[in-house]
Amino acid sequence: xxxxxxxxxxxxxxxxxxxxxxxxxxxxxxxxxxxxxxxxxxxxxxxxxxxxxxxxxxxxxxxxxxxxxxxxxxxxxxxxxxxxxxxxxxxxxxxxxxxxxxxxxxxxxxxxxxxxxxxxxxxxxxxxxxxxxxxxxxxxxxxxxxxxxxxxxxxxxxxxxxxxxxxxxxxxxxxxxxxxxxxxxxxxxxxxxxxxxxxxxxxxxxxxxxxxxxxxxxxxxxxxxxxxxxxxxxxxxxxxxxxxxxxxxxxxxxxxxxxxxxxxxxxxxxxxxxxxxxxxxxxxxxxxxxxxxxxxxxxxxxxxxxxxxxxxxxxxxxxxxxxxxxxxxxxxxxxxxxxxxxxxxxxxxxxxxxxxxxxxxxxxxxxxxxxxxxxxxxxxxxxxxxxxxxxxxxxxxxxxxxxxxxxxxxxxxxxxxxxxxxxxxxxxxxxxxxxxxxxxxxxxxxxxxxxxxxxxxxxxxxxxxxxxxxxxxxxxxxxxxxxxxxxxx
Amino acid sequence: xxxxxxxxxxxxxxxxxxxxxxxxxxxxxxxxxxxxxxxxxxxxxxxxxxxxxxxxxxxxxxxxxxxxxxxxxxxxxxxxxxxxxxxxxxxxxxxxxxxxxxxxxxxxxxxxxxxxxxxxxxxxxxxxxxxxxxxxxxxxxxxxxxxxxxxxxxxxxxxxxxxxxxxxxxxxxxxxxxxxxxxxxxxxxxxxxxxxxxxxxxxxxxxxxxxxxxxxxxxxxxxxxxxxxxxxxxxxxxxxxxxxxxxxxxxxxxxxxxxxxxxxxxxxxxxxxxxxxxxxxxxxxxxxxxxxxxxxxxxxxxxxxxxxxxxxxxxxxxxxxxxxxxxxxxxxxxxxxxxxxxxxxxxxxxxxxxxxxxxxxxxxxxxxxxxxxxxxxxxxxxxxxxxxxxxxxxxxxxxxxxxxxxxxxxxxxxxxxxxxxxxxxxxxxxxxxxxxxxxxxxxxxxxxxxxxxxxxxxxxxxxxxxxxxxxxxxxxxxxxxxxxx
Numbered sequence: 001x002x003x004x005x006x007x008x009x010x011x012x013x014x015x016x017x018x019x020x021x022x023x024x025x026x027x028x029x030x031x032x033x034x035x036x037x038x039x040x041x042x043x044x045x046x047x048x049x050x051x052x053x054x055x056x057x058x059x060x061x062x063x064x065x066x067x068x069x070x071x072x073x074x075x076x077x078x079x080x081x082x083x084x085x086x087x088x089x090x091x092x093x094x095x096x097x098x099x100x101x102x103x104x105x106x107x108x109x110x111x112x113x114x115x116x117x118x119x120x121x122x123x124x125x126x127x128x129x130x131x132x133x134x135x136x137x138x139x140x141x142x143x144x145x146x147x148x149x150x151x152x153x154x155x156x157x158x159x160x161x162x163x164x165x166x167x168x169x170x171x172x173x174x175x176x177x178x179x180x181x182x183x184x185x186x187x188x189x190x191x192x193x194x195x196x197x198x199x200x201x202x203x204x205x206x207x208x209x210x211x212x213x214x215x216x217x218x219x220x221x222x223x224x225x226x227x228x229x230x231x232x233x234x235x236x237x238x239x240x241x242x243x244x245x246x247x248x249x250x251x252x253x254x255x256x257x258x259x260x261x262x263x264x265x266x267x268x269x270x271x272x273x274x275x276x277x278x279x280x281x282x283x284x285x286x287x288x289x290x291x292x293x294x295x296x297x298x299x300x301x302x303x304x305x306x307x308x309x310x311x312x313x314x315x316x317x318x319x320x321x322x323x324x325x326x327x328x329x330x331x332x333x334x335x336x337x338x339x340x341x342x343x344x345x346x347x348x349x350x351x352x353x354x355x356x357x358x359x360x361x362x363x364x365x366x367x368x369x370x371x372x373x374x375x376x377x378x379x380x381x382x383x384x385x386x387x388x389x390x391x392x393x394x395x396x397x398x399x400x401x402x403x404x405x406x407x408x409x410x411x412x413x414x415x416x417x418x419x420x421x422x423x424x425x426x427x428x429x430x431x432x433x434x435x436x437x438x439x440x441x442x443x444x445x446x447x448x449x450x451x452x453x454x455x456x457x458x459x460x461x462x463x464x465x466x467x468x469x470x471x472x473x474x475x476x477x478x479x480x481x482x483x484x485x486x487x488x489x
Numbered sequence: 490x491x492x493x494x495x496x497x498x499x500x501x502x503x504x505x506x507x508x509x510x511x512x513x514x515x516x517x518x519x520x521x522x523x524x525x526x527x528x529x530x531x532x533x534x535x536x537x538x539x540x541x542x543x544x545x546x547x548x549x550x551x552x553x554x555x556x557x558x559x560x561x562x563x564x565x566x567x568x569x570x571x572x573x574x575x576x577x578x579x580x581x582x583x584x585x586x587x588x589x590x591x592x593x594x595x596x597x598x599x600x601x602x603x604x605x606x607x608x609x610x611x612x613x614x615x616x617x618x619x620x621x622x623x624x625x626x627x628x629x630x631x632x633x634x635x636x637x638x639x640x641x642x643x644x645x646x647x648x649x650x651x652x653x654x655x656x657x658x659x660x661x662x663x664x665x666x667x668x669x670x671x672x673x674x675x676x677x678x679x680x681x682x683x684x685x686x687x688x689x690x691x692x693x694x695x696x697x698x699x700x701x702x703x704x705x706x707x708x709x710x711x712x713x714x715x716x717x718x719x720x721x722x723x724x725x726x727x728x729x730x731x732x733x734x735x736x737x738x739x740x741x742x743x744x745x746x747x748x749x750x751x752x753x754x755x756x757x758x759x760x761x762x763x764x765x766x767x768x769x770x771x772x773x774x775x776x777x778x779x780x781x782x783x784x785x786x787x788x789x790x791x792x793x794x795x796x797x798x799x800x801x802x803x804x805x806x807x808x809x810x811x812x813x814x815x816x817x818x819x820x821x822x823x824x825x826x827x828x829x830x831x832x833x834x835x836x837x838x839x840x841x842x843x844x845x846x847x848x849x850x851x852x853x854x855x856x857x858x859x860x861x862x863x864x865x866x867x868x869x870x871x872x873x874x875x876x877x878x879x880x881x882x883x884x885x886x887x888x889x890x891x892x893x894x895x896x897x898x899x900x901x902x903x904x905x906x907x908x909x910x911x912x913x914x915x916x917x918x919x920x921x922x923x924x925x926x927x928x929x930x931x932x933x934x935x936x937x938x939x940x941x942x943x944x945x946x947x948x949x950x951x952x953x954x955x956x957x958x959x960x961x962x963x964x965x966x967x968x969x970x971x972x973x974x
Contacts, residue, residue, distance in 0.1 A: 291725075
């Protein structure tokens with residue numbers, strides 16, 4: 001694979017700027033109940049149906065940590081090659097808002113559960129390591145609904161108290177493409193681990209995006225702006241594009257950048273100021289006296305480490321070694337755990353390389369077309385493997401295979417059965433083929449003469465005729481060989 | 490039946506068990522007392538119908554195997570009680586009816602008791618005189634011009650006036666022990682974590698602890714046994730085997746070492762407090778205990794430390810009272826911020842506002858290190874002082890308060906002098922230790938004075954035993970004229 005060069009820069013009149021990006025990703029922990037209460041976390045329930053007395057902050061209610069959420073955070077930390085802190089503390093982040101029942105969010109401030117780690121990105125210009133600053137656990141807030149009534153705001157507390165992991169990157173990202181790769185990689189890792197479903201439509205993954213610019217070669221960072229709560233990769237990329245250019249324009253005009261919190265307006269495709277540094281909240285963090293510090297036994301961490309599934313980076317290496325895939329194929333096939341599982345099942349039963357080609361080609365195109373995932377693919381891995389094997393063995397041609405594939409999608413049937421019942425088996429008997437070809441040549445004497453006179457283009461015409469007569473079942477390779485032989489004679 | 494209601498809880502339990510009196514008769518007697526004692530303003534809510542119903546139920550099917558069989562109890566209005574209004578003495582909760590029962594009260598009912606009513610207290614337990622309640626001040630049965638102490642002032646007043654056979658309060662900086670001392674009753678603040686905080690309206694989470702208020706030490710051990718216990722719903726609850734304090738109550742304290750901390754002799758302390766302390770020392774010495782002078786050098790920082798830590802936690806704990814989901818909501822204001830401002834301005838009283846402001850200030854960026862963080866460090870030093878002392882002594886004897894009950898209105902305009910009343914009680918909360926306040930004598934005006942026994946963490950049994958021995962030999966008798974009825 002040829003390596004391209006990194007080239008995301010903004011050219012101004014006064015120089016060339018690079019964009020520095022850091023992300024605070026909020027990932028919803030996969031767990032049945034909330035971080036400090038027994039309420040369900042299921043998405044899509046009617047408003048305020050999954051709210052306990054704790055989530056709605058009734059007098060005298062107390063939080064009790066959900067151990068599963070702690071384990072999920074540890075697993076995620078391990079998946080990010082990060083340091084797990086045996087001692088961490090829950091703090092209260094105090095502010096008033098109608099969808100924040102306690103008047104504070106329980107979060108982790110000075111002592112997070114997970115420390116520094118790293119994530120590897122595969123970029124066209126090579127692999128790049130992105131540092132993780134920390135991961136901490138915190139509660140989600142509820143949702144304020146402003147457009148249901150002209151004079152009132154409605155509040156839905158179903159989300160209130162759901163566990164989030166805030167994953168803070170170091171300012172190592174340099175382009176919207178890297179942000180795209182980073183978010184996808186994080187999501188892949190968490191989905192492998194089963195710690196976050198990564199569903200951005202349902203709000204399971206959101207990010208605050210910190211953007212600054214500086215002239216290429218500058219050692220110091222520029223003043224950054226934080227774009228709050230962006231909930232799709234596309235919007236993150238658009239917001240960064242807009243924000244970086246806005247900052248460069250300011251600098252080019254000799255103006256200063258104000259450190260501030262901004263919002264991305266998805267309709268106007270622009271960021272606008274939400275609050276300046278001076279107006280920043282004073283959250284008055286202090287350790288939550290209702291909760292004891294979280295002390296993790298090393299054994300628990302070690303046990304969780306042992307029980308981790310194979311992660312995408314390792315799996316990719318293994319696919320290259322074990323299945324002879326190239327890095328690009330391996331990358332695509334490990335991008336989702338379900339895809340890699342499907343591939344491995346197919347590869348066990350058929351040609352490994354051909355399986356990869358057909359999966360990444362026809363299968364993915366079909367799934368994409370139908371808006372399906374690999375896990376609800378109409379073609380089972382076993383059937384798909386049989387199809388690949390039929391191609392490999394020469395039982396059917398690639399062209400026929402596409403037809404069989406279509407029928408498999410519609411019927412879910414086994415390819416052998418389809419080939420049998422429709423008589424789609426490839427004609428590979430040289431005698432039969434010779435008979436057929438002689439018949440065609442005798443019918444087209446004029447063309448044979450022209451061919452012999454040097455019009456070699458007509459070879460394709462004869463192949464076409466064979467295919468037509470055989471209903472597309474003639475073995476193309478044999479057909480070629482026999483045609484050549486007979487045309488010579 | 491001579492006056493059953495001026496007997497101790499254990500005597501009453503005996504009468505119920507031996508069928509000398511029915512639960513219904515007992516309950517009716519208390520209801521009569523309560524109805525005649527409206528002047529004291531000890532109750533915010535009474536639950537007479539419910540109590541009579543429960544009493545009848547008990548009499549029909551008596552179960553005398555329980556610790557509190559057939560006994561009606563009034564409790565501080567800081568404990569959430571299912572379907573019974575719970576106000577915390579505040580306007581902001583004056584219409585709040587919980588759908589749940591606090592763990593501590595549930596423990597009492599599971600031991601055979603039932604609810605008689607909810608007792609007045611300082612607003613959100615912030616006060617030392619029961620003058621900050623939205624429902625008006627409570628009067629000390631000792632004298633119609635005296636405060637009953639606070640914040641469990643309704644509890645102390647009701648107990649001393651025979652309106653409940655025993656009661657429970659909460660103690661964040663002395664709110665059980667000081668009112669017990671002011672009314673000549675027994676009050677225990679247990680080890681932090683011994684009684685669940687679940688369902689108790691929070692004031693300062695790292696200091697709040699529920700405890701019994703009773704007429705005798707034996708009653709205190711019965712109540713503590715009934716109300717305490719591990720609760721998985723409270724992360725700070727201590728997971729340990731339940732103790733049988735009443736069965737193990739012993740009056741032999743021979744050989745025990747009692748620490749006398751020199752720092753508890755404060756400037757301008759009335760002479761009679763000193764004399765009371767001397768008397769206490771003598772009683773314990775005569776019982777065979779050994780007195781040992783000790784030093785708790787950081788005691789003088791306890792009060793300022795407390796008045797940083799407690800308001801800091803309170804400022805955050807009280808943020809939930811915002812008018813959005815329950816409780817009082819102001820009808821004024823054009824947007825969310827104004828609704829908050831008006832609700833909280835109208836819903837909270839002055840003392841609560843003062844503490845929210847102090848707490849918000851000490852947690853603010855730029856001040857956090859200088860106040861909150863430093864206070865937490867000093868708190869560790871105070872705790873260490875006690876830890877060091879308890880390597881040498883079994884318990885510590887101090888006065889409970891620097892004065893007897895003061896006059897209504899006397900300190901309302903001087904918060905610092907009000908706060909100073911907690912000077913002997915707050916160190917114990919900061920260290921999370923158990924402490925028992927015992928009636929020990931009267932001052933020259935005839936007002937009760939208390940002595941405090943401080944124990945090691947989870948050493949309730951030992952201080953109860955010392956208290957039990959002390960009580961038998963002290964000769965204190967609480968004779969209150971029922972001037973109000």
